[in-house]
Amino acid sequence: MNVEYEDLFSIAESCMAASGCVEEVRIDIMQDAIDCGEPDLAIIDALDIVGNDMTRLSHFPPQVLDLANDPEWPEFHRFRDTLKKVVFN
Template identity: 40%
Template sequence: MTLEDLISLSERCLQIVSGLDEDLEEDARDMIFVGEPDLAIADTLGIAYSHPDLYAKFPDEVYELAKDPDYTAIHRYLDLLEKYREN
């Protein structure tokens, strides 16, 4: 996945959690700005922790990234993504 793909994905994730935690959303935008969209995605997954039904709304690409241990910040949400993922 290219950096541009990750940025686009992180922006899609931000839309899912929009309005739920302004501070973490701002942190996620900062991560996108500095070229760390994977950390932005992790921030959005963190926001969803308080709203677990949102995990099912995350794009399949996030689930695929979560299965990759190289994306440590996202990988830690794998169990939650699997638990709430729509079949």
């Protein structure tokens, strides 16, 4: 499935919430990325924050796996192996 750019904004908001990040600086960086039209950067930051925490990753939208498999979004490919193991809620 190809994820459209417009869809990334809602995906980014969901990822930001699911990351459970409490560091104001990181939250501001993710929100700034969304506000500046770079929601992909916010998603990547949220994924970096969570790392391999399967419990937290399970709360991410399943579209992040689509992004990891999408040839149009190579910046997400490094998360593919981890995301394949996630059981999304």
